[in-house]
Amino acid sequence: MLPEYFLIPIVGAFIGWVTNLLAIKLIFWPLQPIEVPLAGITIQGLLPRRRKEMARLIGVTLEKEVLSTQTIFRSLVNDSLRQDITDGIGEAIRKRLQARFPVFLPRGLTEGLINYITGLARRETAAFLDESLDDLSRQARESFHLGEMVEERLNSLDLDALEGLVVKLAASELRHIEILGGVLGFIIGMIQVIFLALTR
Secondary structure, three states, X not given: OHHHHHHHHHHHHHHHHHXXXXXXXXXXXXXXXXXXXXXXXXXXXXXXXXXXXXHHHHHHHHHHHHOOHHHHHHHHOXXXXXXXXXXXXXXXXXXXXXXXXXXXXXXXXXXXXXXXXXXXXXXXXXXXXXXXXXXXXXXXXXXXOHHHHHHHHHHHOOHHHHHHHHHHHHHHHHHHHHHHHHXXXXXXHHHHHHHHHHHO
């Protein structure tokens, strides 16, 4: 009787572990559809079977919830970049004016004109950038579709590569699921042992 009590939790742990291991494998396998003769059913892993739908959902979710085209554009074309462009153009104009103004003009007049023209150039550049970048942002939203690019990329991956990517991303979690199956199987086995001990 005693060996039986020890055996039940061990068998339960083994069954729980194997069950979860098979469940994880069936997410990916079989990669290609297998027709079951006379049954009229097709067997294929969840990921390969629903790959296009999942790729579309990942692309849509990424673009709408995580990283929109507008967010990417704003991060690339930020206030710091605008300031750098404005300062660069202003400084370039200042240097060219300093090199071209006649030397016989009074220094105060020369500096005043250069400062006025440079300031005007900076303001006009800033206004131009604001208008241009708004147009570019609108055009980017219309022509650049991150979700579609992600969907196409995921659909273009080989099924083995896609499986490898998912396993790489979730390796530790999948391993924990396997172990949890064994732990739950062991606990269920212990409950059965307690039940058997109480009823005998």
